[in-house]
Amino acid sequence: MTGGPGAPASTGPAEVAAGVDPYLPDRGPGGLDVARYELDLDYRVATNRLDARAVVHATAATDLDRLALDLVGLQVSRVLVDGRRPGRFAVRDGRLEVRLARQVAAGDPVTVEVHYGGSPGPRRGPWGEVGWEELTDGVIVAGQPDGAPSWFPCDDRPCAKAAFRIAVTTEVGYEVVCNGALVSRRQRSSRVRWEFEQREPTAPYLATVQIGRYERSALAAGPVPQDVVAPPRLRAARSHDFARQPAMMALFVDRFGPYPFDRYDVVVTDDALEIPLEAHGLSVFGANHVDGRRGTERLVAHELAHQWFGNSLTAATWRDIWLHEGFAAYAEWLWEEHAGGRSADAQARTVHQRLAGLPQDLVIGDPGPDLMFDDRLYKRGALTLHALRLDLGDAAFFDVLRAWTARHRHGTVTTAALAACIADVAGADAGPVLGAWVGAAPLPPLPRRR
Numbered sequence: 001m002t003g004g005p006g007a008p009a010s011t012g013p014a015e016v017a018a019g020v021d022p023y024l025p026d027r028g029p030g031g032l033d034v035a036r037y038e039l040d041l042d043y044r045v046a047t048n049r050l051d052a053r054a055v056v057h058a059t060a061a062t063d064l065d066r067l068a069l070d071l072v073g074l075q076v077s078r079v080l081v082d083g084r085r086p087g088r089f090a091v092r093d094g095r096l097e098v099r100l101a102r103q104v105a106a107g108d109p110v111t112v113e114v115h116y117g118g119s120p121g122p123r124r125g126p127w128g129e130v131g132w133e134e135l136t137d138g139v140i141v142a143g144q145p146d147g148a149p150s151w152f153p154c155d156d157r158p159c160a161k162a163a164f165r166i167a168v169t170t171e172v173g174y175e176v177v178c179n180g181a182l183v184s185r186r187q188r189s190s191r192v193r194w195e196f197e198q199r200e201p202t203a204p205y206l207a208t209v210q211i212g213r214y215e216r217s218a219l220a221a222g223p224v225p226q227d228v229v230a231p232p233r234l235r236a237a238r239s240h241d242f243a244r245q246p247a248m249m250a251l252f253v254d255r256f257g258p259y260p261f262d263r264y265d266v267v268v269t270d271d272a273l274e275i276p277l278e279a280h281g282l283s284v285f286g287a288n289h290v291d292g293r294r295g296t297e298r299l300v301a302h303e304l305a306h307q308w309f310g311n312s313l314t315a316a317t318w319r320d321i322w323l324h325e326g327f328a329a330y331a332e333w334l335w336e337e338h339a340g341g342r343s344a345d346a347q348a349r350t351v352h353q354r355l356a357g358l359p360q361d362l363v364i365g366d367p368g369p370d371l372m373f374d375d376r377l378y379k380r381g382a383l384t385l386h387a388l389r390l391d392l393g394d395a396a397f398f399d400v401l402r403a404w405t406a407r408h409r410h411g412t413v414t415t416a417a418l419a420a421c422i423a424d425v426a427g428a429d430a431g432p433v434l435g436a437w438v439g440a441a442p443l444p445p446l447p448r449r450r
Contacts, residue, residue, distance in 0.1 A: 020317075021157050021158070021159070021317040021318060021319075022317065022319060023145075023317065023318040023319060023368075023369045023372065024145075024146060024156070024157060024318065026093070026094065026095075027070060027146070027156055027157055029061060029155070029157075030067050030068035030069055030070075030095075030155055031060065031061055031062060031064045031066070031067040031068065032056070032058035032059070032060065032061060032067055032069075032110060032112070032155060033058055033059045033060075033061045033160075034056055034057070034058040034154070034155050034160060034162045035057050035058060035059070035162055035163065036056075036057040036162055036163045036164070036165070037054060037055070037056055037057075037152065037154065037162055037163075037164050037165070037166075037204075037207075038054070038055040038056075038057070038164075038165045039052065039053075039054050039152050039164070039165065039166045039167065040052060040053045040054075040167045040169075041151075041166070041167065041168045041169065041209070042169045042170075043139070043168060043169065043170045043211070044170070044171070045137070045138060045139070045170060045171055045174065045211065046171075047119075048119045048120070048121075048134055049117070049118075049119060050074070050117050050118060050119070050120050050151070051117040052074075052115075052116055052117055052151075052152065053113065053114070053115050053116075054112075054113070054114045054116070054152050054153050055111060055112070055113050055114075056069065056111070056112040056113075056114070056153065056154075057109075057111055058109070058110045058111075058112065059107055059108065059109055059110060060104045060105065060106050060107060060108050060110050061106065062106045063103060063104070063105055063106050064100060064103065064104040064106075064110070065099070065100055065103050065104075066097065066098060066099045066100055067081075067097075067098050067100065067110070067112070068095045068096060068097045068098065069095070069096045069098075069112070069114070069149075069153035069154060069155065070094060070095060070096075070148070070149035070153065070154055070155065070156040071091055071094070071095065071096045071114075071116070071149045071152075071153040071154075072094045072123050072131075072149040072150050073118065073120065073121055073123070073150060074091075074116045074117060074118040074120060074150075074151075075091070075116060075117060075118050076089065076091055076096060076114060076115070076116045076153075077115045077116065077117070078113075078114075078115040079096075079098055079112070079113065079114055079115075080112070080113040081098065081100060081101070081110065081111070081112055081113075082110065082111055083111070083113075084101060085101065086098045086099060086100050086101050087099040087100060087101045094149060096114065096153050098112070112153075114153045116153065120132040120150055120151050121133065121134075121150065122147060122150060123146060123147050123149065123150045125146065126369055126370065127144075127145060127146070127369075127373065130142055130143060130144060130145070130146060130147030130150075131143055131147025131148065131149070131150025131151060132147070132150045132151040132209075135212065135269055135270065135271045136270065136271050137212065137213060137270065138174065138210075138211040138212035138213065138269070138270070139209060139210065139211040139212075140210060140269055140271075140273075140284060141207075141208040141209045141210065141279075142208075142277045142284070143204070143205035143206065143207065143208065143279075144205050144206075144277065144278075145158075145205055145318055145372075146205065147205065148204035148205050148207060149204075151209070152204075152207075154204040155204065156204050156205065157203075157204075157317075158203045158205065158314050158315055158316065158317065158318060158412070159203075159314070159316045159317065159412045160203065160204065161201035161202055161203050161314060161410070161411075161412070162201055162202070162204070163198060163199055163200065163201055163202075164179055164180065164196075164197075164198040164202065164207055165180075165195070165196070165197050165198070166178040166179065166180070166195070166196045166198070166207070166209065167193060167194065167195040167196070168193070168194050168195075168209055168211070169191055169192065169193040169194075170191065170192065170194075170211060171190060171191060171192070172187065172190050172191065172192055173213060174192075174211050174212060174213060174214075175211070175212060175213070175214040175215070175216060175229055176192075176194040176209070176210070176211050177208075177209075177210040177211075177214075177229055177265060177267050177282065178194070178196040178198075178207075178208060178209055178210070179196060179198040179202065179206070179207055179208060179279060179280040179281050179282070180196045180197050180198025180199070180262075180280075180281060181196065181197055181198075181262060181263070182194065182195070182196055183195050183196065183197045198280065198281070200260070200261060200280070200312075200410050201410050202280040202311065202314075203314050206278070206279050206280040206310075206311055206314075207279070207280065208279035208280070208282070208284075210229070210267045210269075210282075210284060212231070212267075212269060212270060213231065213270070214229045214230055214231060214267070214268075215229070215230065215231075215232050215235070216228070216229045217229075217230075217235075217239075219242055219243075219245060219246060219266075220245075220246040220249070223259075224249055224259045224262075224263060224264055225262075225263040225264075226245060226246060226249065226263070226264050226265070226266070227263075227265045227266070228242050228265070228266045228268065229265060229266065229267045229268070230266075230267070230268035230290070231268065231269075231270040231287070233270075234268060234287060234290050236292065237290045237291060237292035238268055238290050240292050240293075240294065241290050241291070241292065241293075241294050241295075241296075241297070241300070242266060242300060244294075244297065244300075244339070245266070245300055245304065247338075247339075248300065248301050248304055248335055249264070249304065251334065251335060251338050252304065252305060252308070252331065252334075255334060255398055255401060255402075256305075256308045256309075256401055256402065256405050257308070257401070257402040257405040257406055258405075258406075259307065259308075260307060260308060260311070260312035260405070260409055260410065261280070261281045261307060261311075261312070262281070263281060264281060264282065264283075264304070264307060265281065265282040265283075266282065266283050266284075266285065266300075266303075267282060267283070267284045267285070268284075268285045268286070268287060268289070268290055269284065269285070269286050269287060270287055271286060271287060272286045272287055272288035273285065273286025273287075273288065273289070274286075275299075276289055276296075276299050276302075276303050277303070278303050278306035278307070278310060278311060279311075280311050281307070281311075283303035283304065283306070285299070285300075285303075297335075298332040298335070298336065299332075301331050301332050301334075301335040302328045302329065302331060302332050303328070304331070305327060305328040305330075305331030305332075306324065306328050308327070308405050309323065309324055309327035309328055309331075309405075310323075310324035310325075310327075310328065312405065312408075312409055312410055313404070313405060313408045313409070313411065313412075313413045314411070314412050314413065315412065315413060315414070316412040316413065316414050318369070318372055319365070319366050319367075320365070320413070320414055320415055321367070321372050321373075321377070322364040322365065322367075322377055322380075322381040322384070322415075322438065323381075323413055323414075323415065323418065325373075325377060325378045325381055326364070326377070326378065326380070326381015326382050326384055326385060327381070327382075327385065328378075329378040329379060329381060329382035330344075330381070330382040330385045330386065332382075333347045333348065333382060333386075344386060344389075345386070345390075345449050348382070348383055348386040348446060349446060351379045351382070351383060352383055352443070352446045354379075355376060355379060355380060355383070355443055356443055358376060360441050360442050360443055361441055362374060362376050362377060362380070362441060363438075363439065363440060363441050364376075364377045364380050364381055364384070364437075364438055365415055365434075365438035365439050380437065380443070383437065383446065384433070384434070384437040384438055386446070387433055387437055387444070387446060387447055388400075388422070388430065388433055390446075390447040390448070390449060391428070391433055391447060392422070392426050392428055396425070396426040396428070397426075399425055399426065400421060400422050400425045400426055403421055403424075403425045404418065404421050407421060415434060415438055418430070418434070419431060419434055
């Protein structure tokens with residue numbers, strides 16, 4: 001939705017079509033529309049040595065005499081384009097740039113094969129260290145928002161969603177968890193090769209590899225299989241702390257619509273983590289988040305909700321990140337209400353009172369790179385949804401949420417698209433509510449409950 005003062009800030013259609021993300025100015029389109037990544041990773045935990053091959057299946061977005069993929073901190077030894085050597089290639093300023101030996105016409109298929117390696121590490125930037133990171137004994141990949149190029153060459157924009165096959169070979173004694181279904185596990189001598197297949201398109205930042213000395217246990221068999229993968233020492237605590245996750249899944253399926261993927265796994269690292277994080281089809285928690293008292297259960301709800309909001313429905317650009325975090329934060333309130341705690345309305349009014357005492361300088365529909373992970377964005381995003389719920393009524397509000405996830409399943413979304421969905425499903429003009437809550441900085445009053 002666009003318009004004059006008060007209209008919600010959002011990504012415009014031309015901007016989305018051009019693939020421009022204003023928060024990632026150095027991550028412009030590289031000339032490819034990627035459909036699938038095939039990654040073969042050979043990794044040695046003790047020495048943090050990665051030897052890898054990536055095959056990128058794509059089509060040319062325009063007539064090409066060169067192409068580019070994002071890659072940081074790793075050395076490229078060989079590149080093939082459609083099985084042939086290109087004119088030349090080089091890695092500079094976080095980009096693998098390839099000059100083609102012959103021009104490729106727009107719409108033609110392109111296969112890029114990249115052999116690369118080194119000692120992977122996190123990408124350092126405005127959002128701290130993100131991407132591939134060593135644990136005390138293993139690996140975590142936390143790619144949000146721009147850490148994917150720390151371990152594979154990619155089009156690192158949230159709108160550039162693709163399918164994945166990820167194969168990881170590492171030492172015996174480690175459990176490996178990646179996105180998608182485990183399709184094979186083969187041991188040869190002292191090393192094991194794990195292969196995962198993910199059919200649904202996902203943003204590169206949501207692709208992940210988790211390696212650790214973990215044990216896997218079933219939390220729920222169906223209709224959505226759920227496993228917890230954690231260190232043996234946390235067996236009792238994690239059994240207690242995640243015991244209510246299947247009930248969360250049932251609640252969210254009722255409120256949001258069908259779960260968008262084939263399964264959901266939770267990984268608990270043996271190390272402490274600053275915050276939990278979501279990936280496609282799984283979430284990752286630190287040992288410090290598992291206390292045996294359900295002390296962080298709201299975060300369990302938050303990360304699960306991201307499977308709908310963020311992972312299946314992904315913001316076309318980072319400017320609309322409130323469509324991820326606001327929905328996940330509101331899911332926390334829905335779970336507490338369902339579990340016998342405070343109502344979502346009571347929680348909203350408490351948060352509103354707190355935000356009213358904080359600086360009114362954040363526009364959540366365009367927070368800027370520095371404030372896109374500000375806690376006020378999460379909470380005000382949740383308040384936006386509660387204001388919509390109060391305006392529409394419960395029945396229409398949850399009808400909108402279910403239609404929203406169905407219409408844009410495995411796709412990209414904008415604030416304008418949400419407004420259109422509300423108009424179509426509920427017959428309501430959401431412009432005034434979204435304009436006040438999403439498109440302006442002052443905190444609006446919260447409507448009274450009907």
